[in-house]
Amino acid sequence: MEEQKRQAALIIELQELLGKQGVLIDASDCAAYSKGARYGDGVSLAVVRPNSHEQVVGIVRICVAYQQPLIVQGANTGLVAASTPDRSGRFLILSLERLKSHIQIDPINRSVEVDAGVSLHELNEALLPYGLFFPIDLAANPSIGGMIAANTGGAKLIKYGDVRQNVLGLRVVLMEPAGEILDLQTALRKNNTGPDLKQLFVGSSGAYGIITRAVLQVHYLPKQTATALVVPRDQAAVLELLQVLERDCSEFLSAFEGISGGALQAVLRQFPSISNPFFPEDCPNYCVLVELSSGITVTHVGFDLQDILNACLERLFGDVVQNAVLGRGAELWHIRHSISEALRHEGRIIAFDVAMPRSSLVAFRADALACIAKDYPWIEARDFGHWADGGFHFNLVWPHLVTQAYDIQTVQAIRSTIYDLVVLRYQGCFSAEHGVGPYNLEFYQRYTSILAQHLAGTLQHSLDPSRLLGLTWFGRELS
Structure with missing residues (x-):
């Protein structure tokens, strides 16, 4: 009974802060927020939807006062259950989907200040008139805050880097001191005046604080691209092809995406409107989607990237390369971005x-x-x-x-x-770009050194001593 009274008083305070539109309490209204894109199907106490930084601050202060655990959620496209509650019904979901009023572009500095709830597509639409884009290439449409929390990579990382390499500054609401704003917003690319604290929050899966605004480095849109879907001689030839492209096409190489025959066939089965790019031949056992891009037009430099890529592949034909579909960039990228959805139907x-x-x-x-x-x-x-x-x-x-x-x-x-x-x-890692959430937390605990876990947990305890923020706990005690 005491717990029910606590929850009722909590909801009343949240409604006074946000208005009834900002607090969802009906199970049917909360259901979409409680189910993950792939994993995670929980139950929430309620969903709060602030539309300002001040409201986020107020929510945090109320939750700390009531010792109310919460889960921060952006577009809910994550794949490790870090943005969805468990089945206990004790977690409040803090959705940042309405925190998206601010996009301030500085084309000279090639940077943008943006609210955490803005989606990747919305940001790129705003940047388009300036000939700029945020070059994290994904099949999904996540929020900026979620991308930072997961340190998203994407298909163009080889040229542009991951999110971490493109974050210049952050604004973070802390759990301790409750509701205090850590202002790390800066548009500087060079700043050696102390530890780079913003990087604590990049890739932290939302466990260290609530990112509400970011300053991002953005890039000029390519003025020409070249594309090919290449069939290598065998698996070893994939890396031979990569070495040649990096050597001969160097800074132009923007994507090199392996696609198994099984993945390609799944796309063709599930999406009849997509045709086999190798027709009338069958799908190969393996192929590689290659893209070159440049911000310089053919007119200015006198060379065409598609001609360069075609000539490079022709030199390798019969040895490293067995077959290739040239050009048709939009069609080939559509195949690549359809793989995940096709597999869900299989x-x-x-x-x-x-x-x-x-x-x-x-x-x-x-x-x-x-x-x-x-x-x-x-x-x-x-x-x-x-x-x-x-x-x-x-x-x-x-x-x-x-x-x-x-x-x-x-x-x-x-x-x-x-x-x-x-x-x-093979000295690899179990999560390349999806972060650490409840779904793979056991593998973090298995493979990460005890000393590293202790340090990460010490930081987390300092920033959230009551462990109210999220389901991911990075810590382990030293024996």
């Missing part, structure tokens, strides 16, 4: 977002495929990924139409096998 996804040294990718893929074929022959590999930066989505599908019923114990055994390969044999 069955239950067992997703792996891993990274390792590029030199290990071929051996890892062979070992991982052999493990699956030997012990789990009904599981289908549908892998793809950012080979140029060592990122690899070794995604598996448990098909709907198999006799073996989906079994969580089997899935966990597969995860342990694959992650042991990645981390212990």
Whole structure:
């Protein structure tokens, strides 16, 4: 009864701060916020939706006073359950979807100050008239705050870097002191006046504070691009092709995306409007989507990137390259961005977002495929990924139409096998760009050193001593 009284008083204070439109309490209204994009299907106490920084501050102060745990949520596109509550019903969801009124562009500094609730698409629409864009290339449309909390990478990382490399400044609301604003907003690219504190919050999965505004470095839109979907001689030839492109096309290389035949076939099965780019030939066992880009027009420099890419591939034909579809950039990128959605229709996804040294990718893929074929022959590999930066989505599908019923114990055994390969044999990591959330927290605890966990937990305890913010706890006690 005392808990019900506490919750009722909490809701009244939140409604007084935000108005009834800003506080959702009906289960039907909260349901969409409580279910994750792939994992996480919880129950929330309520959903609060501030539309100003001052309201975020007020929410934090109320929650700390009532010792009310909360989950921060952006566009809810994350894949590790870091932005959704558990089934207890005790968490309040703090949705930043309405915190999006501020986009201030400085074209001379090539930077933008933006509220955390602004989506990637909304930001790029605002930047378009200036010939600028935020170059994190994703199939989803996350919020800026969520991208920073997860340190999103994307398909163009090899040229532009990840979110961390493009964050200049942040504004963060702290849990301790309750509701205090840590103003790290700056548009400086060079600042050695002390530790770079903003980086504490980038990639922290929202566990250290609530990001409400960011200053981002943005880039000029390419004025010409060149595209090819390349069939390599074999798996080893993928890395041979990458080395040649980096050597001969150097700063123009903007994407190098591996696509397995299984992933390509899934797209063609699930989306009949997408045609086989290699028709009349069958889909290859493996292909690589290559893109070159430049901010200089053909008229200014006298060369065409598509001609350069075509000539490079022609020199490799018959040795490193067996086949290629040239040009048709929009069509080929549409295929690449349709993979994740296609796999969802094929069955239950067992997703792996891993990274390792590029030199290990071929051996890892062979070992991982052999493990699956030997012990789990009904599981289908549908892998793809950012080979140029060592990122690899070794995604598996448990098909709907198999006799073996989906079994969580089997899935966990597969995860342990694959992650042991990645981390212990190939010196990689279990989360390349999705961050750490409840879904993979056990693997953080398994593979991260005790000393590193202790340090991360010490920071978290200093910033949130009551552990009210989120479900992810990075700490471990030293023995």
